[in-house]
Amino acid sequence: MNTMVETDIPEITDSVARAKSDVVKYGVAILSGVLAPEKFAELREAVYREAEGDRRAGNTEEPYFADAMIGAASQRVWNLPSRGQIFCELVEHPVVMDFVESFVEGSPRLSTFSANITLPGSDMMYLHADQGTNPMPWGPAPHGLNFIWCLDDFTEETGATRIVPGSHRLRRSATMEEMMGPTVAIEAPAGSLIVMESRVWHKTGANVTTDRKRAAILGFYSMDCYMPNENWWLCLSPVVRQSNQTSLLQLMGFRSDSPLGRVHGRPAI
Numbered sequence: 001m002n003t004m005v006e007t008d009i010p011e012i013t014d015s016v017a018r019a020k021s022d023v024v025k026y027g028v029a030i031l032s033g034v035l036a037p038e039k040f041a042e043l044r045e046a047v048y049r050e051a052e053g054d055r056r057a058g059n060t061e062e063p064y065f066a067d068a069m070i071g072a073a074s075q076r077v078w079n080l081p082s083r084g085q086i087f088c089e090l091v092e093h094p095v096v097m098d099f100v101e102s103f104v105e106g107s108p109r110l111s112t113f114s115a116n117i118t119l120p121g122s123d124m125m126y127l128h129a130d131q132g133t134n135p136m137p138w139g140p141a142p143h144g145l146n147f148i149w150c151l152d153d154f155t156e157e158t159g160a161t162r163i164v165p166g167s168h169r170l171r172r173s174a175t176m177e178e179m180m181g182p183t184v185a186i187e188a189p190a191g192s193l194i195v196m197e198s199r200v201w202h203k204t205g206a207n208v209t210t211d212r213k214r215a216a217i218l219g220f221y222s223m224d225c226y227m228p229n230e231n232w233w234l235c236l237s238p239v240v241r242q243s244n245q246t247s248l249l250q251l252m253g254f255r256s257d258s259p260l261g262r263v264h265g266r267p268a269i
């Protein structure tokens with residue numbers, strides 16, 4: 001069965017309005033010009049530095065369970081907000097918050113803010129939707145939005161994120177048979193921001209190069225009724241936890257503006 005509803009993906013755009021309509025139509029948008037070149041360089045350097053630190057510390061020995069279908073896994077760098085203020089600031093980038101407000105119902109929460117680096121020879125991930133752990137049937141609106149900050153060129157060869165275009169309209173996870181079906185690589189130059197709604201079936205591509213890595217920061221924001229991908233209550237650095245970044249802490253569930261996640265009925269922090 002071929003469930004590919006569309007065969008094309010949107011063109012890269014520098015218009016936020018256009019990108020929002022692309023997310024509705026295709027489930028995905030590719031934006032340029034969001035990051036200043038100096039900020040991009042600083043973020044890229046920080047991610048590769050942290051990745052190297054994790055590798056030396058042995059933190060990469062157990063790969064994330066969904067990362068490799070058969071062969072070697074990509075390298076994840078988890079919990080970026082605990083690793084530098086530059087990442088905390090990126091969580092609340094105004095363009096991101098504008099999208100989240102437009103697409104995520106209610107009070108949004110940050111589900112993950114991590115990096116994924118495909119390595120020469122790393123295999124593809126399992127095909128999934130980011131709201132795949134949420135009960136079905138899914139409704140007419142996505143439960144979340146994923147922001148993929150491309151720190152290197154996303155190409156077919158380096159393992160660009162691959163999607164099943166139009167799959168957001170099916171409002172369900174892929175079957176085992178569909179998981180093996182055709183996908184399209186989202187090719188985008190370094191510095192681009194890919195915005196993908198949470199019902200789209202997608203996966204990390206295989207990196208078939210011998211010498212090129214593909215790094216990206218992944219920020220997933222979802223409705224507050226779902227458990228975050230990263231357990232911020234256990235892993236967030238006390239330095240951030242005790243800071244006065246109230247809106248950031250609210251996104252991470254340390255403060256509540258909804259009936260959920262309260263302490264003695266109060267918003268907590």
Ligand SMILES: O=C(O)CCC(=O)C(=O)O
Nearest residue numbers: 116160161202203204205
């Ligand atoms: O890094 C990528 O290309 C996508 C990763 C992904 O799909 C995920 O973490 O859910």
